[in-house]
Amino acid sequence: MNAKFPQKDDFLSVPIFEMEKALNRVHYKKDLLERVIDIFVKSLSERINAIETDLQHENWESLNTLAHSIKGSSWTIGAQQLGNIAYAMEKAAGSKDIDLFTHLFQIFQDSAQRFCEFEKKVN
Amino acid sequence: MDKQKIRFLIVEDDEMIRLIHKDFLNDLYPESKIFEAENGAQGICHYFESHPNIILLDMMMPIMGGEAFLDILEEGHRSNILKEKPKIIVVTAIKDVKELMSIGKRFAVEAVISKPLVQNQLKSLLEDWII
Numbered sequence: 382m383n384a385k386f387p388q389k390d391d392f393l394s395v396p397i398f399e400m401e402k403a404l405n406r407v408h409y410k411k412d413l414l415e416r417v418i419d420i421f422v423k424s425l426s427e428r429i430n431a432i433e434t435d436l437q438h439e440n441w442e443s444l445n446t447l448a449h450s451i452k453g454s455s456w457t458i459g460a461q462q463l464g465n466i467a468y469a470m471e472k473a474a475g476s477k478d479i480d481l482f483t484h485l486f487q488i489f490q491d492s493a494q495r496f497c498e499f500e501k502k503v504n
Numbered sequence: 505m506d507k508q509k510i511r512f513l514i515v516e517d518d519e520m521i522r523l524i525h526k527d528f529l530n531d532l533y534p535e536s537k538i539f540e541a542e543n544g545a546q547g548i549c550h551y552f553e554s555h556p557n558i559i560l561l562d563m564m565m566p567i568m569g570g571e572a573f574l575d576i577l578e579e580g581h582r583s584n585i586l587k588e589k590p591k592i593i594v595v596t597a598i599k600d601v602k603e604l605m606s607i608g609k610r611f612a613v614e615a616v617i618s619k620p621l622v623q624n625q626l627k628s629l630l631e632d633w634i635i
Contacts, residue, residue, distance in 0.1 A: 406524060406620065413527055420520040449564045453597035454518050457620040468599075 544568030
């Protein structure tokens with residue numbers, strides 16, 4: 382692994398989920414937030430599968446769009462850590478850096494798993 | 505613009521963000537009609553069917569993105585196929601300043617707002633247009 386690559390700890394200082402931001406985004410409607418998070422969690426696993434496939438074919442355009450999309454939705458619902466990793470992935474896709482992208486994708490998957498576990502506990 | 509006759513079109517690939525936009529617009533303008541599209545191609549179909557006055561447009565989407573959507577609307581307007589000019593608000597997670605500035609100059613784009621969307625920004629824009 383390249384020592385210059387960002388490490389897991391570089392992203393861990395940011396919260397996995399910021400409830401206040403998420404609630405603010407949906408005007409403190411808890412039922413809407415539940416629906417929104419449900420959609421987000423389902424889309425996460427779909428997007429991870431899509432990234433795995435696109436990574437095999439080095440389909441950079443699609444990887445860039447996927448990372449960009451994850452970044453937007455993560456930041457929208459206060460999943461700040463996932464959004465930040467996705468932003469780094471988007472930049473890696475833009476420069477077609479497969480080693481960096483693969484490294485970040487591993488960190489992303491760990492973070493996604495933690496997000497899902499956290500979300501289960503909260504609910 | 506009369507709030508009873510407002511037709512919104514949300515062009516956004518992310519279902520979750522479409523839901524948040526839709527809920528927000530419904531609260532602000534309960535009498536409005538809101539149409540949704542998952543990408544630029546669906547957006548064009550909805551545009552011809554529903555003639556929205558205001559469009560919330562994402563830029564990076566699979567199948568057809570916001571750039572191509574704007575190209576088609578612009579061409580339609582230039583060739584007089586489209587008579588009315590909608591007001592387009594681009595809501596994007598693009599961070600590159602040059603790119604954002606160039607989007608702001610595109611046909612019918614009235615504003616470019618960064619994701620995550622600060623809804624008060626959108627609200628104040630809409631209040632300037634809708635009576």
